[in-house]
Amino acid sequence: MKKKSYITLLFSALFFLNAPFAMAQISAPGSVGSTPTQYPAFQETDSIFVFCTENENQQLAELQASTDLEGTKTFLWEKYSNETGTFEFYFSESTEATESMISALEDGGYRATITQGETTTIYRAWVFNSWYAASANVTDSNCESFKLISDFNSPELNYYDLEDNSELQVFKDVNVEWKEGQTTIASVQNPQLFNPPPRDTEYTFSVYDQFGCETTTTTTYESIVTKADFSVDPQNGEAPLTVTFNNQSENGDPDQYEWFFYRDLDQIKRESENSDQPVDSIMIVAYDENPVYTFENSGTYNIKLVSKKVSATDSNTFLTCVDTAYIEDYIVVDTSFVAVPNVFTPNGDGTNDEFIVKYWSMQSIKISIFNRWGKRIHFWESNNVQGFEDTYLETVWDGRLGGRFASPGVYYYAVEGMGRDGEKRKKHGFFHLFRGKD
Template structure:
């Protein structure tokens, strides 16, 4: 019984497949109208289906430049094409349209706005299709552009543009339908883009634009509107200054060992008054400490550019600058915190590291027995041979032993060192290091 059931199912599927193939071969061939030269396309929003294609063409001379094409898609010749245009008064395709035809395709050119229909047949098969042509004309106007206000946040502008609204009709209800249009509004200062805003389905209303950058003096602004054809419409120019203040400075160097002298360069924009806050090591500032107790210096520095400051102790330090400027509407203020913008000023902790071997052979590598150190307040080093005799001593950690005793090369072998040092930490950090190292001469 199972085998018989499977056989019946297989025959059923085979018969259904034959019916599908027969239906495909016996149905008329359908095609659609194309518009290779259209700028863009859309689809109608009729109240009921089916919907039609909409082809939009950029018409710069107002003469109607739409082009439609219908092509046989079965690869045969002998087709005839008949074009008509929809008459909104009668609600029928009653207006004949001449076309340029071959046996496989048909083309309409220089079409004004309207809904066009093609009917094609080769005596055996036939198809029909329809599509809208809409010509987007160039505008003769400039964008409306005006300065709205200025304040500490920036400069505010208003702009609008007269929309050329494309429209078509619902072929059933005769209602007029507007085709959404996208315009791109771009505010530029001295030719540089400040704000670029695509406005989808723009209706011609007033839109706001904003520049919040700080600069000195007056700058020139224009507002450019670009339509969907890529045509630019440029406003008249507006020159304006801004009240926006930008506090900013750089430091050099950002890190190093103590004592570290750091130079501050004030790069603030559009500011007249300055307050510098040079803070203590961040880890030493108590949560409840007031500003004065958190500073490294006595009070707030009000110079435009403070002199270089020398950090005597290791730590992580940050500096804040408050810049301000008076204007007719009040005082504009901005703040720049060096720590908040990135790594704070880092003064290295003290360090003493002694090598365990050196090779004074004149090859330029490891020829000096030198202690690696940083942020030291005091240093003393002594080297002793195996018989307890002092062969070298020094006070500058940047110096070291070159492997000679009284101008002659020392004997290779084991030597001993005694290093004492004091770090520059505020809470004194002392080092006493004793050990041995090998002098090797190859």
């Protein structure tokens, strides 16, 4: 049991008999809240003090009567009996102290009479030991939702009209609240939550009232669902493009992953436009947890991951929860191209010292360089190009012939090949070799 706040509330009550200048005061140290009585018949108003306790057996209620009378006086405490409708003796003391306290009180109404000679002051108050006991549980768990179930007990705070002994009840304004961590997720007793989390999650149930009395209890949702998620590296580049798929799914069964690799998006569209039949859009299906796949051809590719979680139910059957994730952006494998420089300067200054034929996403390529008399002086060919970075050195001419520097002047090139997008690529023309340094 927790106490939201600890407030000492003081309420003055002036009841004078034969002593118009005597003042009395009643307080309830340790009470957490107070409210006035709502007697329908009795003409006066008393204070109701509430104390928060851990359970029904704990009694924290206490009252303190104080006066400004000096010298010896008598404090007479009485407790209201709803059986007789009267106040009956509870405790009495004669003392020179200006205050008297009674503690560990049962619920009920109390009256204090302070007497000194012919001076008598009377005041009343009601006290209640209020508590809450709560329980919480998870039920009806499935792939789409689950329920948080709670129950709680708390005593009624009943008092009586001092005129006709009719029973009255203190309004506590009880509220309930469910939290996940510090976030409130529901303010009803038995909520149904959709989109269950893919991890075991603790939920806290609280019940509290306007006086600050409350209790909390927790229950744990044991997840039976999975959340599919993945990342890729790289997501674009030239063909052939080798991509690593990093499975970031939560709570999926390791042997239940399915990866769907779709064919080139443009190819699917072209086939769909020319056919009234469904087009098979799946290229392959993989079942590895973290597959590595090489896209041999240019194109735009979609990827889908299906994650599954299989759980046993109370009825000795199995429930399979499934979640699907698509790649946020397509994997783009670039189209083919060939680029040839028109000048290079093999003078050893570290800049433009090599004649480099650059290409991208080529399946096959043939590179020839000729001098001004038509003699081929450099040649390279491949029918299974594995990317420009892998074959960079083979495409390079360093400006030497048989170990000697080639003469400055005009040379001729011819490049032809097949791209991994099915396009033929051809380039030919002249380039200049300059030897001197600026």
